[in-house]
Amino acid sequence: MKKGTTKFNYYFNFIKNSPHFSGLSNKIIEEILPEFSIENWKKGDSPFNSELTKNKFYLITKGRVKVFQINSANGKEYIIEILASGNIFDIICLLDSQEHHVFTEALDDIEALSVPMKLAKEWINKHPEFNKTLLPYLGNQMRFFEENATDLALLNTWSRTIKLFVKDVNTNLHPSQLKLINNLSHTDLANLIGSARNVLNRHLQKLKEDKVIEVERNHIEIKNIEALLNKFKNS
Amino acid sequence: MKKGTTKFNYYFNFIKNSPHFSGLSNKIIEEILPEFSIENWKKGDSPFNSELTKNKFYLITKGRVKVFQINSANGKEYIIEILASGNIFDIICLLDSQEHHVFTEALDDIEALSVPMKLAKEWINKHPEFNKTLLPYLGNQMRFFEENATDLALLNTWSRTIKLFVKDVNTNLHPSQLKLINNLSHTDLANLIGSARNVLNRHLQKLKEDKVIEVERNHIEIKNIEALLNKFKNS
DNA sequence: TGATTTATACCACTTTAGTGGTAGACTTCC
């Protein structure tokens, strides 16, 4: 990506406005940005795999990617996380250079910036400034994983269902509309909470009955946020 | 801790031989070690809490600490991890400076080196060299949390029970003897896999019946590692 | 030493979660 071009300016601003990387100085962004390439995938594609991510590092700029694992014995799927604009992948490979076996699937059309993993590692070693943005990002990610494990161990499927909505609502400017988990099938929603479609569906029917949500094909609307938060407290 | 003393030399060697921090240069270790204090706790104590860990950073040198979370609605406990000699706490606070609400309990008599959190953060910012040891440590921790969440979502209690033993056996020089999870009650073992004591106990009875393990009060001996690994493969 | 607490084995029972199926509505793709 050449400096001075419209594209360059666009992604410069993207990084400056990204919550995790806004702390980087202009000088650094100008130094690293020329090394990035733009890549695109269609919804349904598998953008990243463990072969790729050993050698390439990605910053997602458009769309969402689900990262998941499959139990080979029974085909059951668990969605580890949903990456969105401003997220990087694969953070674990960046840290320890080992392969990381997960599957990925584009939930929307995807655009991402990519750079050789080797280069990303060099930058981190060369510029201590990266730590200022990288370390809090890592802390955030660590909390996320720890909380997910804890929730799976301590909460039942009903509580996890409600929490799934509460978490999305909380990180959202328009709380009645889901953001990160919008437009997902009940199967995907179930796989996010580590349960089965039919189980989640039972809980959705209950929430519908109580007028907390409305369900359409591939779309759920939160109709009563207070009631949702109340159920969360008492769950 | 004064340079030149026996204690200083002892902990100098401790760090040099610690798998995660052996990469640090002598110069750095000599610079930071004088700032550390030695602290001790008895088995059963709660060495760390979220108030403390905002301001102090620990490196465990002796004994094990269980880090756990409790569901306030029903009292159910989940053991997030067991820290042992060479582990640091709290890594998450170090990264993002936010409070981290977990409970801790000493499984043995504990000795740890402590240093003000502020100082630890300064070192990381000042010495890029720390990244060489810190980042792989973080990657390791991240994998651990991600795998735990995935296991809870995709494996049943039987598989998680077997995996609990397999993981301990694999990191151990004397495979028949448990290390990290040695001397734990069935309640603790159950809380490690996110299940209940009675459920875990049923699985132990089955493993006993199949001559894979022998169970005594606060002690489990692996009698047939091959059979254990076989059950793991087929679970 | 005797009393109390803790740890484990074992059993019956309940609840929750998971499975498998049908039917109908909506999409997507020829």
Place this chain on the structure above:
DNA sequence: GGAAGTCTACCACTAAAGTGGTATAAATCA
């Protein structure tokens, strides 16, 4: 437009996990 596929609602059934209890042995403590 019609066929095929996907998504959701709903139902009955099964399996797994969790609960609550007793009995007994070992450890701890007064």
